[in-house]
Amino acid sequence: xxFELTEEQRLWRKTVHDFVEAEVRPKAAEVDEKGEFNWxxxxxxxxxxxxxMNIPEEYGGADVGAIGAVIAMxxxxxxxxxxxxxxxxxxxxxxxxxxxxGTEEQKKRWLPLVTSxxxxxxxxxxxxxxxxxxxxxxxxxxxxxxxxxxxxxGSKMWCTNASIAEYIITLVRTDPAGGSHSLxxxxxxxxxxxxxxxxAEKKMGLKGSPTHAVTYEDVRVPLENLIGEEGRGLQQALxxxxxxxxxxGALAIxxxxxAHEYAVSYAKERRAFGKPIAELxxxxxxxxxxxxxxxxxxxxxxxxxxLKDQGRPFTKEAAMAKLFATEMAERVCRNAIQIxxxxxxxxxxxxxxxxxxxRLMTIGEGTSEIQRLVIARHELR
Amino acid sequence: MKIIAFVKQVPDSAATVVVEDGKxxxxxxPLVINPWDxxxxxxxxxxxxxxxxxxxxxxxGDESAKEALKHALAMGCxxxxxxxxxALANVDTRATAEVLAAxxxxxxxxxxxxxxxxxxxxxxxxxxxxxxxILGLPMLSFAAxxxxxxxxxxxxxxxxxxxxxxxxxLPAVFTVVKDFGEPRYPSFMGIRKAARAQIPxxxxxxxxxxxxxxxxxxxxxxxPPKREVTCEFIEGDSPEEIAEKLADKLIAEKxx
Ligand SMILES: Cc1cc2nc3c(=O)[nH]c(=O)nc-3n(C[C@H](O)[C@H](O)[C@H](O)COP(=O)(O)OP(=O)(O)OC[C@H]3O[C@@H](n4cnc5c(N)ncnc54)[C@H](O)[C@@H]3O)c2cc1C
Ligand SMILES: Cc1cc2nc3c(=O)[nH]c(=O)nc-3n(C[C@H](O)[C@H](O)[C@H](O)COP(=O)(O)OP(=O)(O)OC[C@H]3O[C@@H](n4cnc5c(N)ncnc54)[C@H](O)[C@@H]3O)c2cc1C
Numbered sequence: 001x002x003f004e005l006t007e008e009q010r011l012w013r014k015t016v017h018d019f020v021e022a023e024v025r026p027k028a029a030e031v032d033e034k035g036e037f038n039w040x041x042x043x044x045x046x047x048x049x050x051x052x053m054n055i056p057e058e059y060g061g062a063d064v065g066a067i068g069a070v071i072a073m074x075x076x077x078x079x080x081x082x083x084x085x086x087x088x089x090x091x092x093x094x095x096x097x098x099x100x101x102g103t104e105e106q107k108k109r110w111l112p113l114v115t116s117x118x119x120x121x122x123x124x125x126x127x128x129x130x131x132x133x134x135x136x137x138x139x140x141x142x143x144x145x146x147x148x149x150x151x152x153x154g155s156k157m158w159c160t161n162a163s164i165a166e167y168i169i170t171l172v173r174t175d176p177a178g179g180s181h182s183l184x185x186x187x188x189x190x191x192x193x194x195x196x197x198x199x200a201e202k203k204m205g206l207k208g209s210p211t212h213a214v215t216y217e218d219v220r221v222p223l224e225n226l227i228g229e230e231g232r233g234l235q236q237a238l239x240x241x242x243x244x245x246x247x248x249g250a251l252a253i254x255x256x257x258x259a260h261e262y263a264v265s266y267a268k269e270r271r272a273f274g275k276p277i278a279e280l281x282x283x284x285x286x287x288x289x290x291x292x293x294x295x296x297x298x299x300x301x302x303x304x305x306x307l308k309d310q311g312r313p314f315t316k317e318a319a320m321a322k323l324f325a326t327e328m329a330e331r332v333c334r335n336a337i338q339i340x341x342x343x344x345x346x347x348x349x350x351x352x353x354x355x356x357x358x359r360l361m362t363i364g365e366g367t368s369e370i371q372r373l374v375i376a377r378h379e380l381r
Numbered sequence: 382m383k384i385i386a387f388v389k390q391v392p393d394s395a396a397t398v399v400v401e402d403g404k405x406x407x408x409x410x411p412l413v414i415n416p417w418d419x420x421x422x423x424x425x426x427x428x429x430x431x432x433x434x435x436x437x438x439x440x441x442g443d444e445s446a447k448e449a450l451k452h453a454l455a456m457g458c459x460x461x462x463x464x465x466x467x468a469l470a471n472v473d474t475r476a477t478a479e480v481l482a483a484x485x486x487x488x489x490x491x492x493x494x495x496x497x498x499x500x501x502x503x504x505x506x507x508x509x510x511x512x513x514x515i516l517g518l519p520m521l522s523f524a525a526x527x528x529x530x531x532x533x534x535x536x537x538x539x540x541x542x543x544x545x546x547x548x549x550x551l552p553a554v555f556t557v558v559k560d561f562g563e564p565r566y567p568s569f570m571g572i573r574k575a576a577r578a579q580i581p582x583x584x585x586x587x588x589x590x591x592x593x594x595x596x597x598x599x600x601x602x603x604x605p606p607k608r609e610v611t612c613e614f615i616e617g618d619s620p621e622e623i624a625e626k627l628a629d630k631l632i633a634e635k636x637x
Contacts, residue, residue: 008576011455015567049569062569 020079028080031208046117077254081357082208094122101228183233205356382434417497455567478511
């Protein structure tokens with residue numbers, strides 16, 4: 001048993017922290033207010049390795065390992081929920097299917113393009129107007145083989161990064177008969193005719209992370225744009241989400257940590273009844289609970305990431321870590337506002353934004369209910 | 382091109398530095414690479430990228446200075462050396478310069494030697510010039526841009542009066558200022574290399590020199606005296622009236 005980060009992980013955390021503190025955090029309020037994506041910081045993430053965290057070196061990535069990735073995602077979440085979500089979706093969703101299931105040619109063609117920070121990012125479109133938690137039964141977007149092309153028709157919802165992506169990996173139905181082997185993943189470059197990316201959704205939080213509806217109108221791409229096996233799209237998507245959940249869990253811990261830090265410093269300064277409110281037991285208990293739960297979430301998450309790095313099954317542990325970390329983040333952010341009193345409800349204080357950002361985490365990449373369902377299935381089998 | 386970049390480990394600029402029991406203390410604030418030295422490393426790496434060769438980062442300090450060296454390695458330096466010896470505790474800048482010069486000689490054939498403009502702890506800013514002097518090399522300070530052609534280097538110096546362009550023959554010693562451009566962030570690949578690096582430690586014996594003698598000493602260190610400040614608001618019905626009252630005050634207090 002060893003609870004220490006390695007030298008490499010420790011230096012990595014410090015580097016990402018310093019980067020986020022200088023380039024990402026100072027813009028967090030502005031990107032939320034204006035709904036603008038922080039390209040300036042993202043351009044600089046390429047050389048650092050933040051855009052290729054799961055990608056081997058030969059394709060331009062940094063391959064930081066599962067623990068390295070959650071370390072970085074926590075720091076990004078600490079700095080800015082919006083920017084962190086875009087980077088999580090890019091690393092965890094948009095690039096991972098190519099890394100795991102792509103051909104050598106697909107890897108060489110697409111991965112270097114999206115890891116350098118000079119081009120755009122990547123996206124994964126699973127969710128549809130009628131399919132969120134239930135992909136197998138709900139996905140209606142169809143792809144048909146016509147000659148040497150796939151012809152895609154349908155629509156997707158809630159696609160993070162669609163407008164800032166080189167390509168969208170799209171989950172489509174390739175076998176109208178249905179069943180667990182009727183879905184496939186197809187890579188669709190965003191400049192393909194017939195692909196329409198809707199305006200950015202108006203969201204409660206994470207406003208600096210663009211989310212879009214996408215429609216496919218006779219979109220034609222070559223047959224070789226199939227990612228992985230025909231008919232294995234659902235299984236590939238679920239496996240991809242296992243890793244994505246580690247990212248979202250880490251992001252949530254970062255949000256909670258930021259809110260907690262703001263609450264602690266506010267509690268030391270704010271005075272009521274003749275003393276700093278930090279000396280009131282009611283406040284201390286909230287602070288103690290937050291510190292404890294953040295630590296607990298991080299242990300769960302590191303353990304799940306460690307299992308992944310060992311090449312062992314980690315589906316249940318990833319679901320547990322995501323479930324606990326994201327629900328914890330909501331509680332911690334809620335209490336951070338409480339500690340700020342009326343000021344916590346004001347846009348002038350960052351805890352208001354962090355709370356709105358945290359709210360998504362129990363929904364995206366599998367709702368809390370779906371995490372519980374996954375965990376229960378493992379417990380009951 | 383053989384390039385050397387000197388880096389120092391200093392308390393974080395956000396640290397509160399106080400004197401406790403006659404000693405300078407920064408509490409448990411973290412130690413970081415001297416921010417100015419990151420510019421020196423950046424300049425060194427750019428020369429390497431332009432002309433080929435290697436960059437060696439060197440720091441004099443205790444074991445904790447390895448952190449600054451690891452940062453330099455993670456930015457892209459080829460190797461790092463720590464100079465550490467109990468006899469070097471609390472030496473002045475001149476004695477430091479002698480040690481650094483000895484390290485440059487031991488490495489041999491260095492073409493360019495880079496320093497930050499000053500270290501944010503001592504803030505003296507004279508070690509680079511003293512090192513150049515001991516080595517008998519030209520000193521090109523406050524470099525905002527550097528271009529090398531053959532064995533000649535042209536430097537644009539950023540000085541109070543404006544810009545000044547000077548040139549010299551290599552080898553030479555440089556200090557680098559902010560105008561040079563933002564230092565790069567370490568890359569994950571650099572970090573991986575830095576984490577695995579074994580950093581050799583050179584003692585005075587390795588350098589083949591005696592402990593250099595300081596010419597400056599600090600017999601007593603104390604906190605600056607606390608100043609009692611009282612704040613008075615001058616009020617009045619119009620800006621003119623307030624200004625008049627203020628002027629009277631300033632004359633009465635003999636400020637003017
Ligand atoms: C900001 C944002 C970014 C997103 N980014 C992406 C993206 O990049 N790519 C992508 O494909 N999708 C993305 N999504 C979509 C997201 O993954 C879905 O919203 C999520 O999976 C839930 O699906 P749904 O919204 O259709 O809800 P539904 O599936 O309709 O669920 C509604 C409610 O029913 C519950 N429920 C459903 N099934 C069960 C069950 N079996 N047992 C118990 N409860 C159940 C759910 O937990 C939820 O509470 C994003 C969403 C948001 C808000
Ligand atoms: C939208 C909005 C509308 C408002 N409208 C009005 C209005 O119309 N008129 C008006 O007068 N005010 C109004 N307010 C102010 C509101 O009533 C105060 O924000 C509220 O009373 C809390 O005071 P505070 O913000 O100064 O927090 P503080 O009193 O500083 O409290 C900070 C934290 O310390 C805790 N705390 C304080 N004392 C103790 C204690 N003894 N024991 C345990 N915990 C303690 C609090 O519960 C809180 O968690 C409004 C506020 C908002 C956000």
